[in-house]
Amino acid sequence: MKFIRNILNSRSDKDGNFFLQLRTILGFKPNSKSLYIKAFTHRSMNIKDEKGNAINYERLEFVGDAMLGAVVAAYLFDQVPHGDEGYLTKMRSKVVSREHLNELGKNLGLVDLLQSRIPIANFGSNIHGNLFEALVGAIYLDKGYTICEKFIYTRIINPHVDIETLEGKVISYKSLLIEWCQKEKHTFDYNVYEDTGKNELTHFSVKLSVNDKVVAKARATSKKKAEEKASKRAFFAFQKQMTNTR
């Protein structure tokens, strides 16, 4: 137990809010604190337990990855009744893509909870996804499948997974965005201007505002392309709200 207390102390010196922040992310009170400490300990800390086994988040990633795979598989089985095995596999890999998990981990600010001897700035973007997976693993081991499943629904599936988008059925993000703004009584504006800069070809930039606030910018070789690109960016930023109201 001694080593755990030590870690706790050192972490609370650095950040007394660790468990407070964690609880906000989890939405419940953790039982086994040491699991979550492990989930946010980088191997550079070089901590070992009494038996000499390394304490860091890497093994928890293995469990988290498996749980994500299972929960998303069951979800897709249910939601995509026409998809065969190969199609479901492809869709799942979109949901739990490295890129997507990195984005989720980043949005939750997981890196702020990390204990590491390597400065955060030196990590690549995969650190966010790795911590997200490790957190899912810790939740499973701490609370069991049902709570873990609920967390995955709350944090990934409900806010971010849209079957139509996954299936590539969304043809125009611009029309999707406009539809959503009209439904929600938001004003929107595509401010397009020529922005060729040092390029040989004419380029256009667009600033997309919703309720007079710039929400996305994009640049492309045609007005239409730039607008679509900005709409797509805004779509992913607003996805939570948009999918809830469609």
Added chain:
Amino acid sequence: MKFIRNILNSRSDKDGNFFLQLRTILGFKPNSKSLYIKAFTHRSMNIKDEKGNAINYERLEFVGDAMLGAVVAAYLFDQVPHGDEGYLTKMRSKVVSREHLNELGKNLGLVDLLQSRIPIANFGSNIHGNLFEALVGAIYLDKGYTICEKFIYTRIINPHVDIETLEGKVISYKSLLIEWCQKEKHTFDYNVYEDTGKNELTHFSVKLSVNDKVVAKARATSKKKAEEKASKRAFFAFQKQMTNTR
């Protein structure tokens, strides 16, 4: 509901014992019979639901594979505290290898429950593993994670997974077999004889008997190798009993 009744009827014409046999394999009473019917319907039956979606076991395999991955991941996390992520991944792939799942499916006689227009004899050995995965998927969707986990423990982990064997720590299967026979008060006999046949090199064959019954045969270029090979075969045949009493 009509199509389900039709399948039920046709299957019970063919084999009135479907649900009786199934219940013996499951160890519990299924809730959603249609899920299990699906798990044992081959695509050659060409059955569709009202919406035109195919009814066969393939989509269930996807769910079963994911559940096997999750349950075995959590088990290994617990049992192999010294293994890093890569090591755990490698061990899991041994447990849920195609070969192993085929063997499990075959031992359970799952193919006897299959409804198919293609004669069973025409299938390769993967049919056994595929049906096993589909059955695990059906159990999850019917009864939830805990019962599914229990089934995986009962059917795979407890009887077949031995961490020491997986870790390659077993050096001699012969000594393992002898140890087990002595403990269990079984007699054993290695009947070795020269069996060069058409080979240029001298070869030896061995018949390994336990309680006066031949349990494994093997042939190799030395007595020792042949004995070890036969012991390994016997070990896998007896693994259930051996791991329970070790």
